[in-house]
Amino acid sequence: MIQLKHISKHYPVGFGKNEVLKDVDLTIFPGEFVSIMGPSGSGKSTLLHILGLLEEPSTGEYLFEGEPVQRMSEKKRTQLHRGSIGFVFQAYHLIDELTVYENIETPLLYKNMPASERKSRVADVLDRFNMVAKKDLFPNQLSGGQQQLVGIARAIVAEPRVILADEPTGNLHSDQARVIMQMFKHLNETDKITIIQVTHSEQNAAFGHRVIEIRDGKIQ
Amino acid sequence: MFKNYLKIAWRNLWKQKVFTLINVGGLTIGLTVGLLLLLWVKNELSYDRYNTKWDRIYRLTTDIHVNGSDFISSQVQDVMGPTLVQDYPQVEKFVRLQPQRDIMVQKGHETLQEKKAAWADSSIFEVFTLPLLAGNPKTALTAPFSVVLSETAARKYFQSTDIVGKMLHINNTADYRVTGVMKDMPDASHFHFDFLLSMSERANSRSNNWGNHDYYTYVLVRPGVDNAFLNARLKDITYKYVSPFYQQILHFSLEEIEKQGSHVRYAAMPLSDIHFYANRADQSFIEPSGNIQYVYIFSAAGIFILLIACINFMNLSTARSASRAREVGVRKTLGSQRKQLILQFLSESWLICAMAMLLALVAAAILLPFFSEMAGKKMTINLLDQPQLIVYFIGLLLIVGLLAGAYPAFFLSGFKPLQVLKGKLLSGSNTGGLRSALVVVQFVISSVLIIGTIVIYNQLQYIQHRQIGYDRRQVLVLQNTYPLYKQVNAFREAILRIPGVENGTMTGFLPTGQYRQSPSFFKDRNAAIKDAITTEAWQVDQHYIPTLGMKVVAGRNFDPQNFGTDSSAIIINETAAKMLGFKDPLGKELYDPKTDVSDLRASHIIGVIKDFNFNSLHHPVTPLILRLQEERGSMAFRVKTDHIQDLVEKVRQQWDAMVPGQPFLYAFMDNEFNTLYQADQRTGNIFIWFAVLAIIVACLGLAGLAIFTAEQRTKEIGIRKVHGASVTDIVTLLSKDFIKLVLIAIVIATPLAWYVMNGWLDDFAYRTTIHWWVFLLAGCIAIVIALFTVSFQSIKAALTNPIKSLKTE
């Protein structure tokens, strides 16, 4: 499904540069549930952003479902964002001007889904996250954890083929975290959705099939 | 999807109430001004286009330059029109008009003065689009002593339009048969007549004389015939007919004239050009003509005010781009395409523009009567009558929306999602340069408008206070005193006996009037006609100079009691003295034709008077000769009283006693003087209003930016205050940058404004210069206004309790 070959990423810092990822090779198969772990600043988010087509690697090759990402047109990438990839941000990134309901609905709008189907899907997801009562609130009326839940709901509502989640439970109580993890596991097992998550918690990592350790930009 | 955009747009607008208010308010003002100016410009450009054949109608003009003096006129020879049609099949029709400044029309026992009358060829209804409500347009003006009335005149005299066959007694001499009633001529026409009299009663309408230039002549050409063709044919005619005429009567040929660098030219002016480009000297016929410069100035002003409002919009959206940028990032990761984002941002600005447009339409509709009054023309905003207006409005809406929303739409939508999500653009500082540049643009425009306002005001003041060579205050003018006939002197004596009347003169030639006369004069008796000098020559009485407070600088005033020879005496003005070139003009003789050039009469110069302005100050003083001779056209009395209306009433009683039933028409000379500058005054007023509005809109934007900056820097302000900064320090800190921008704007605006306003002033023969202090004053005004706007916000920010702002962080 996903194949990284000799991927590295560096940022210019002053006159030099800061190597964040160094020669990363990684293969993730369809239907896998993978956890990425590592200390703060080791490059986890950067790696996930590259996987999610949000950032370009400095060198190396990235194949998404066998297709080289570097050569994809803007249009094709947008297409992938609409159908194939669901992204959960470490910083939630909800749209402040939209309600919970509307935030979750947005990806479906971009998929041009008919209104009735949109309605039932959003209702279904709200139900699953126990957020029906909060559907008309705005992000700034929610707690950090609740916002994170909305972010996750938004990522899965379009039923993508890959979910990329950057510390999806970072702000949640461990009980809530377990519920999310179970949901991921369920999506992974029944819907065959590939899941890649970044986490600091051993327990969460245990829900996945394997753990990728990253340290100083290198996979261990 | 679109609904989703509108929803977000609406919530954004609601959340950012202050910014929305500034945006909508600014755009509303901008669009209102834009709409009003659009109507004005459209009206100006629509002159004479009501004629369905307007693009095939031309008016013939004369341009004769002989021996240093000019005869430029829109009148041509009586035979020119008929000859063109006879000789060239490309010219379909001609129509000649001979306006009559006033005719006397009898209504019951009263005689009323009518100012809008003309003799016209019967073809007038075929050339111009003047529909008849009654009568046959083909034959209405063929028979002598027939008259066609406008609807207004018909209702005034007969209370009906169904009056064909009725009779009207005109000019106390003849009965005219009403043969038609025409619809009133549209406002946007260069002529307006209520009475059209048949040309066929005029003997010279059939004359074959190539010397008299009596008629305004219009020709209708066949489709495809252009101006160049007509001009070429007019040149042919000049050689074929005019040259032999000169040869025969005056014994020299056109070729000889041209060898001396002089010329005799005839040309054709397209009908649609008349309103803007016609010779101003013809204003006795054409109503005060338009000035194409004003069309440019107003179009530019409208566009600039809209631009200022658009810049506000752009500036505030870039300032707030930080929060919008994050939205862009999120939407992109959720699969939004760039063009969808562009559409989203544009629909947002279109939404704002549409709100502003609706408000502007309402505002324009409310303000239109005032604006019409100010502009002195009738304008309507009736969308049903003018469907093309709707197209203009929608076009305006789309363009303004695009302009205003372009920056967020095209710039923000281009962000790479992660760049913005990682907060690279969150500070919004990298758009600060653009914002500053746009603020400078706004204040350049505002400063130019402020400078323009001061210059216009100065020039209008200058006109009011300039020494014009006579005293126009406290002069009562009685117009059309012809009916007094033999009683004129008795009447004058009677008026002079009224307490408060100091002096009085009788002549049609008043400095603020419109009667003018420019015959030819010669410096010696044997001169060839080509040596003729053209000057104004007026018949006045011996009371003229003292009554109007003019000054004799050499020689003396007329004095028929003591000098029997004064009937052949003349007084010239300084300009004439200069042109004649006599070392000492007193006692010198000038000659003018009694009937034709072979019979010259001699007049001796007895005095030189100081130049006085008898044209508008747009034109320089021209040579003038005063001659002692009775002219009963009007009278002017110098009065000195605190009860002017009582005095006028006494004069009226005297009038009614002597000529009962004749119209009593009076005016005050200073009012007459002011009407000369009505167009300038109006333009000045409109300009001042627009300058004020432009500045308000620009300040709205500045206030918005100040609010934004203060908001952005609340934390910094808090920290600084905790560490001991005073309110003044904070205000200076926050205001400094804005003031810098305004200063830069003034520096740029100064040469620009100088260039533009100098062009405007050049249109006046007598004009002020633009002094350096104008720029200084404008600069101070701009800075004070900007400072006031900005510091209001800054002070508010500086006064907030520091703990409050820090706690919320």
Ligand SMILES: Nc1ncnc2c1ncn2[C@@H]1O[C@H](COP(=O)(O)OP(=O)(O)OP(=O)(O)O)[C@@H](O)[C@H]1O
């Ligand atoms: N735009 C950038 N410019 C320069 N350096 C950057 C940039 N973005 C990230 N970095 C650096 O890259 C490194 C890795 O960042 P990344 O966000 O991937 O860490 P992380 O493993 O996700 O850490 P955390 O667990 O705290 O989220 C950090 O040292 C960071 O300073």
Ligand SMILES: [Mg+2]
């Ligand atoms: Mg991270």
